Amino acid sequence: MAEIIDGKSIAEDVVAKVKQGAAALSQTGVVPGLAVVLVGEDPASQVYVAFKSRRAKECGFHSVQHTLPVDTDEDTLVKLIEELNVDKAIHGILVQLPLPAHIDAGRIIQTISPDKDVDGFHFINVGKLGTGELGTAFVPCTPAGAMLMLERVRGKDLSGLNAVVIGRSNIVGKPMANLLLAANATVTIAHSRTSDLPAIARTADILVAAVGRPEMVRGDWVKPGATVIDVGINRIPAPEKGEGKTRLVGDVAFAEASEKAGAITPVPGGVGPMTIAMLMANTLTSACRSAGIEPPVL
Ligand SMILES: Nc1nc(=O)c2c([nH]1)NC[C@@H]1CN(c3ccc(C(=O)N[C@@H](CCC(=O)O)C(=O)O)cc3)C=[N+]21
DSSP states (O other), X not given: OOEEOOHHHHHHHHHXXXXXXXHHHHHTTOOOXXXXXXXXXXXXXXXXXXXXXXXXXXXXOEEEEEEXXXXXXXXXXXXXXXXXXXXXXXOEEEEOSSOOTTSOHHHHHHHSOGGGOTTOOSHHHHHXXXXXXXXXXXXXXXXXXXXXXXXXXXXXXXXXXXXXXXOOOTTTHHHHHHHHHHTTOEEEEEOTTOSSHHHXXXXXXXXXXXXXXXXXXXXXXXXXXXXXXXXOOEEEEOGGGOTTOEEEXXXXXXXXXXXXXXXXXXSSSSHHHHHHHHHHHHHHHHHHHHHTOOOXXX
């Protein structure tokens, strides 16, 4: 049976270090500041944004939340971001995605100052990750968290290991592939148009599932002893819990896969909590950079 990589406990570890780093930085008069912007009232987004604000306060950050009505126009949102860009008390800006359809999310992301882009979505940060300028980049939180979990079982150097990433999104799949490559893994990116996905998956020493399809990765896709990182968070009906009830599952059929894998991340309690912890780490890093101080090692 696979070792379960406990995202909750690794996230607590990260948050403890961030808290310490923030306390040390605050001695010099700089309190890390995080601004979270939410447009609309999507219930899932409200939950995630509340998690982020709570964690930020726990870390000793200055935490501000801007909640705008669903019909906010693009120019109003751009103006808010421009204000946050020049606000000395703010080191990190996160605009919760998805945005309402009438807003061009691409334009909004490119409006965020790359120095405050703690999501790592701005072209500057994407380019730095792509060219290996990791020292000054912001790395997207979900893949950064996934890498830290992977590091706990496989170490920092993945030389000689085959990694397969299923999913090619700008938020997870592509940055994850770049991070694996930077760690010397041999990387394959698979996606919905890949032929014989199970066969490709079976070549993986490190299998990352980031497709958003509940329990798509089956036990027989997993090479014996592989490390499986499940990035999916899917809410599905759970009639066994009662009418109208739901439960969270990943992109991996956990019970089957854990009979094959050497180590596996659960859902919930895996990559999700790590994502929020890495957002705190990125915000501290930003504040440290603005103060000319070395951020703590995680
Ligand atoms: N600009 C932006 N940046 C993001 O990082 C971002 C975003 N937009 N939009 C939405 C996604 C999703 N996301 C999650 C974070 C934590 C959990 C998390 O903590 N999940 C818990 C369970 C939560 C639950 O019970 O629903 C877990 O997996 O254990 C999940 C999902 C960040 N996102």
